[in-house]
Amino acid sequence: MSTVVNENRDGISGAEQRVTELIRGVIVRGEYAPNQRLIEADLSATFSASRAAVRTALLRLANEGLVERLPNRGSRVRAVSLEEAIEILEVRIGVECLCAAKAAERITDTQQNEFAQLREEMITAVSEGDLVEYSRLNQLLDLRVREISEHATAAAVIERLHAQSVRHQFKLSGRPRRAKVSVLEHAAIIDAIVARDPDAARNAVETHLKSVIAALRSLD
Template sequence: MSPRTTDRQTVADEAYTVMRRAIRSGDLMPGERLVETDLAERWGLGRNAVRTSLARLEQDGLVERSPFRGARVRVISEAEAVEILEARSVLEGLAARHAAGRVTPEGLEELRALLRRMEEHSRAGDLLASSDVNSQLHRRIVELAALPIVARLIDGLHAQNVRHQFRTVLAPGRAAQSLQEHRAIVDALATGDGDTAEAAMRQHLAHVVETLRSLQKPR
């Protein structure tokens, strides 16, 4: 492989990472139209790199393209969102189990600091900021588990679920309940009890599923 080919590949990989992160964070929202020239200008990317990235994101199931409508961030159905959460429950439960055996005092302090930030945002009524910290806490637990394959699978599931994540955190009473559930997860990690940590994580995500399903019911 020539140095020029390597450079092109590096640029394409960087573009893919930037755009994937934007979808996962909600910076690019479900249903949003993706215009190559706009995306290239927004992030200072080449159009070829953007085009290649859109093709990769389509393969990931994060983007959909059609001949007449162009590319858009794919909107997943609520049934898909429930399935994603159920899959996350299994994988993140496994991550919590392993994290319980590997977490250090420093790691626990990081998690407790994130809990405090969640509580501060919730108290201030900034539920979307609390949701963002919530995601950081989940991500840190996965990192502490040190399971690279599981981490990669979880990352793919998170990226597809932005719209539904925002909807559930805004449900009445959900923020306070979520905070309690996350405290239970961190407390279980602190004891080093993998069984309890896994059960607490799975219960938390089961409650998220219940909330999402309740939002689907006719009013």
Template sequence: MSRPTEVTYDYIKQRIMEGDYKPSQKLNESELSEVIGVSRNTVKKALLKLEQENLVLIETNKGARIKSFSLEEIINYLEIRETLEGLIAKTAAPHMTEERLLLLEETFEQMKGHLENNRFDEYSKCNQTFHAIIYEASTNQQAVEMVNKIKNQLKRLQIKTILIPGRTQDSLKEHQKVLNAMKSHDGNWAEDAIKHHIAQVRKALAENYTFLV
């Protein structure tokens, strides 16, 4: 991917992830070309890459629009993610070094601080870091690649779960259990803890789907 295409791809993807573009919203190639300062051909290449990642849908004679997901699709993706995250956690726990555990605990404490001060954006970022530390310790990096693809597709929706009353407090408790499991180096405990967490995310999204989309 050329540098202009990469810049264009990153620009559009970031706006999708942050929810600036809404599900099913049309993307105007001419406007994007002007805003980003690249050719329309460059925009087309970036959109094709995003389509491969299932973030954009390109239709003949209709152009590109943001991919939308039905509740059934979201539930299916999260069921897959639950299984993958469980495998990742199980293979990561025995390999959590003291350095990684310290970093994991520091990240958890930051999450607590951000939640206490209603800094939800920062809480969300630390949440991503928390999971990334575990991913790095896993011996199954293929599972990590797969789960990251799923997270990319659902990130703009999952970020909104912080708006669900009580969800962030429950999420913090779930992360505490994951942290404790990682400290024990018990793969089965870690698997159960992370799968419970993802199951609760799935439950929250299912119960609040209309509110979040």
């Protein structure tokens, strides 16, 4: 009797997907420092995963630009400089503006209601100082804009670029003052998409990402 292994659309198993997301998470949150060695045996024990699953995860994260594979020396967390992160954000402006404009053209009535609720939840999270919840809602908004845009190529580019710059952006997410600024920028993006106004959506996304760039420069 054959064994059935659940795989996602990328052809990897659920276990491999799980450990990929776990390792990605600790890198993005800064729990693993830039240039830190990633030992397969240690990761296997930490995340209760097989060595094969960890190896696949590291290969995927290397493709995303989060991990650096060293010939005959294993892997380490890839160091992304602040200047590189800013360059990535500059590239993201064009692609994310495209997705927002497409989302504004394609959003349904039901999705409009979903976005209105999301807007309210984001504002509430910031007003209550719940920055962890605000960060989660922010990620959800980014995901839903990509999904509604139905632009697979742009979405894939954004996902890859976002992974490489998000560690620096994560530093900003824990700053209450920054959250009070960014939540208004996100509200403007939502308002433009809900209004089905592609030009306003483009402008709102560009304003937000340029604001992120300015905030990152202030960290240097």
